[in-house]
Amino acid sequence: MKYRLTLDYTVPEGTLAPYFDALRQGQALAAQCTSCAATSFPPRPICGACGGREMNWRDLTGRAGVVRRTDTENGAFALVRFDGADGLATVALANPAERQAAGRLAVPPDARPGLWLQLENEDDDHA
Amino acid sequence: MSGVVVAGGAMTPFNRRKDGSGMRDWARAAFFDAVADARLEAGDIDALVVASESDFFTLQLNPAALIADELGLFGIAAQRVEGGGASGHLAVHAGAAMVMAGRARRVAVVGLEPSASHLPGAAVGALYGLSFDAWTDGMTGIDSTSLYALSVQAFMEETGAGQDDFAAIAVRNRQNARANPNAHLPLDIAAADVAASPVIAQPYRRLDCSPLSDGAACVILAGAAGLPDGGAGRARIAGMGVANDRVRLGERARPGRFEAKGVAMRRALAEAGATAAEIGLAEIYDSYSGAQLQALDGLGLAGDVVGAEREGVFAADGALPVNLSGGLLGQGAPVGATGVAQVLACALQLEGRYFGRRVATPPRYALADTHGGVATLNAVSILEAAR
Ligand SMILES: [Zn+2]
Numbered sequence: 001m002k003y004r005l006t007l008d009y010t011v012p013e014g015t016l017a018p019y020f021d022a023l024r025q026g027q028a029l030a031a032q033c034t035s036c037a038a039t040s041f042p043p044r045p046i047c048g049a050c051g052g053r054e055m056n057w058r059d060l061t062g063r064a065g066v067v068r069r070t071d072t073e074n075g076a077f078a079l080v081r082f083d084g085a086d087g088l089a090t091v092a093l094a095n096p097a098e099r100q101a102a103g104r105l106a107v108p109p110d111a112r113p114g115l116w117l118q119l120e121n122e123d124d125d126h127a
Numbered sequence: 128m129s130g131v132v133v134a135g136g137a138m139t140p141f142n143r144r145k146d147g148s149g150m151r152d153w154a155r156a157a158f159f160d161a162v163a164d165a166r167l168e169a170g171d172i173d174a175l176v177v178a179s180e181s182d183f184f185t186l187q188l189n190p191a192a193l194i195a196d197e198l199g200l201f202g203i204a205a206q207r208v209e210g211g212g213a214s215g216h217l218a219v220h221a222g223a224a225m226v227m228a229g230r231a232r233r234v235a236v237v238g239l240e241p242s243a244s245h246l247p248g249a250a251v252g253a254l255y256g257l258s259f260d261a262w263t264d265g266m267t268g269i270d271s272t273s274l275y276a277l278s279v280q281a282f283m284e285e286t287g288a289g290q291d292d293f294a295a296i297a298v299r300n301r302q303n304a305r306a307n308p309n310a311h312l313p314l315d316i317a318a319a320d321v322a323a324s325p326v327i328a329q330p331y332r333r334l335d336c337s338p339l340s341d342g343a344a345c346v347i348l349a350g351a352a353g354l355p356d357g358g359a360g361r362a363r364i365a366g367m368g369v370a371n372d373r374v375r376l377g378e379r380a381r382p383g384r385f386e387a388k389g390v391a392m393r394r395a396l397a398e399a400g401a402t403a404a405e406i407g408l409a410e411i412y413d414s415y416s417g418a419q420l421q422a423l424d425g426l427g428l429a430g431d432v433v434g435a436e437r438e439g440v441f442a443a444d445g446a447l448p449v450n451l452s453g454g455l456l457g458q459g460a461p462v463g464a465t466g467v468a469q470v471l472a473c474a475l476q477l478e479g480r481y482f483g484r485r486v487a488t489p490p491r492y493a494l495a496d497t498h499g500g501v502a503t504l505n506a507v508s509i510l511e512a513a514r
Pocket of ligand 1: 033034035036037038047048049050051052
């Protein structure tokens with residue numbers, strides 16, 4: 001038998017709405033724990049370091065260094081360290097043909113959530 | 128020790144179905160063969176636990192009720208258990224818990240998944256992307272292989288493991304699978320074939336990846352008192368452990384290490400009253416060739432896992448044979464069925480009646496290891512031979 005299912009989700013972003021609003025502008029909004037100052041990006045509602053539940057929003061520059069990358073037929077992905085964040089984040093590379101080891105958070109294509117990084121040279125930084 | 132007996136079990140072949148059969152057929156085949164193997168009747172079963180990873184794959188919500196009906200079981204306790212790639216194994220744990228708690232006498236655990244036949248591979252891949260953090264990973268289009276690749280790169284850097292080691296595993300598991308009539312990829316390949324297969328996500332090539340498979344597996348769990356001859360000769364689940372890790376790889380202190388497996392393992396060993404050194408056989412969740420080494424490392428089954436791999440410790444004739452079934456790489460991976468089949472393989476090996484490549488001398492303990500995500504949700508069982 002054949003059966004076709006088309007789904008069109010609307011997903012409320014809850015606590016993370018400010019992060020997603022910023023992301024759609026290409027801005028990196030992190031969560032900083034008021035207890036231990038650990039900074040998570042993407043943000044965590046509960047501190048990953050101490051379990052604290054009070055978080056403040058904190059703007060990051062959006063710049064990140066590439067720690068590891070892997071290239072596939074459908075693009076390239078990387079583990080990167082965003083300036084000011086503890087820990088790493090997985091991103092899709094917006095310009096996978098480039099090989100620079102750093103980049104800047106990019107506006108997600110088609111307003112999708114998720115993190116895209118535009119690779120660029122240090123001297124391309126106009127922030 | 129849990130004292131839950133694996134009274135019997137059965138599985139269908141794992142492969143890409145081309146015979147027109149569907150998941151309801153596979154579930155029935157696995158269930159009735161398992162009941163017969165346990166020397167029971169279907170009417171002896173008073174609880175059913177169904178494992179399937181995703182309604183997107185099965186196109187069936189409330190699958191436990193549907194499968195119970197398909198099996199002709201009514202008025203029984205039925206539930207579905209899900210935990211990504213670990214779904215089948217978690218279902219075994221749920222069934223065992225029912226027996227231990229006295230909530231059921233004889234539980235059928237049925238794992239199934241139409242991972243290959245229902246949807247195009249690309250659609251399955253896109254859905255798998257949602258099994259990490261859908262909001263940060265899945266919607267970028269990152270796939271399972273890429274996340275595992277990023278993880279194993281860190282493992283390689285820290286341990287010196289190389290692509291040659293991964294190729295050796297990719298070859299060995301396929302060679303083991305050649306003795307398994309239920310295997311999806313019983314391939315007679317060599318390391319050069321792995322190296323010549325296309326790159327999927329560096330460092331992984333096509334032959335480093337496990338396939339999408341169709342199939343079902345079933346085990347019957349019971350207390351000894353509920354079985355003919357008190358379950359004589361049948362293996363027991365001596366210890367179980369489950370532990371989760373951070374979903375987002377980048378938040379782990381060591382993204383290359385499957386550390387939560389160690390937590391699950393210590394829990395299972397404590398319950399079994401066993402030590403890691405006493406494990407004489409293992410079915411390991413080798414969703415990727417390198418993941419097999421990462422798993423063995425995380426479980427604490429070797430101090431220097433790369434050295435042990437190169438010395439042949441994990442070969443069929445080694446001190447700790449791993450994935451004699453072929454593992455996911457060779458036997459295949461219909462997600463909900465995978466963990467059930469791993470537990471079944473361990474039990475049958477301990478009983479000396481495994482249908483594939485057998486361990487030379489059945490050990491006292493065997494280990495089944497399964498996970499969802501990139502070792503995010505980890506389930507471990509230690510099975511013990513009857514004495
Ligand atoms: Zn904190």
